[in-house]
Amino acid sequence: MDLDLRGKVAFVTGGSMGLGEAIAIQLAREGVDVAIVARRLVELNKAAEAIRKVVGAHGGRILPIVADTTDMVAVEAAVEQTVSTLGRLDILVNGAAHPGGLVRSEIEEASADGLLEDIDIKVVGYFRCCKAVAPHMRRQKYGRIINIGGLTGRGSKHISGMRNVAIAHLTKTLSDQLGPDGITVNVIHPGVVETPHIHELYDKEAKKQGISAEEVEQNYIRVTPIRRVLQPEEIGWIVAFLASPRAGAITGESLGIDGGITRGIFL
Structure with missing residues (x-):
């Protein structure tokens, strides 16, 4: 299936490693120009070089941008840099977060500061990025937002899992707000990924x-x-589909990409 993504522009946070890098690779393979966003320039440049080697000359352009998603001014500047350099912005993939969360202990040892940091980076950070890209997407009457959640939002294993519940709520709320302007918003919950x-x-x-x-x-x-x-590219494939015009009927959904490990039934 041709996903009809060539010429689109994506903004991928947490794009310098792990799932973010894998998602950037799959999007670039589809001809998407990708701004990979993270806090450290050295890691960003390494990732950009690696992505270009994998994708080759026929893939999309890769633009590394240093930005901290806990800073609204920095997020807005990164979005503006993307638009001014790559010409537009069609896709937001929110992935910047502490993997697994900072608060994984029993309540007696749990850190309130760690929980607040988790929420600021992942929940409010995703909110900041959505807020910054929404005007661009509204003007062009098209956009795709894919939030990377986590399976701890579907269970009670770790306190930090509450951030993934909040992201699911943000996703559903924004799907209502942005849907009339041709913008879809979905969240995926990856399982155990290599x-x-x-x-x-x-x-x-x-x-x-x-x-x-x-x-x-x-x-x-x-x-x-x-x-x-699971392999990282399997997450990338799903994100690429959700980012495409072919997925225009899917919005407000929370999708488990987990190999079936989640036993709950979600109606």
């Missing part, structure tokens, strides 16, 4: 449970119906 960050989480869980990191991984695999860890 990234450097997941191995950090394996190590933390291994120490907590008194087992090896390999055993932690195998325990996840055993309870996942497809019996494997």
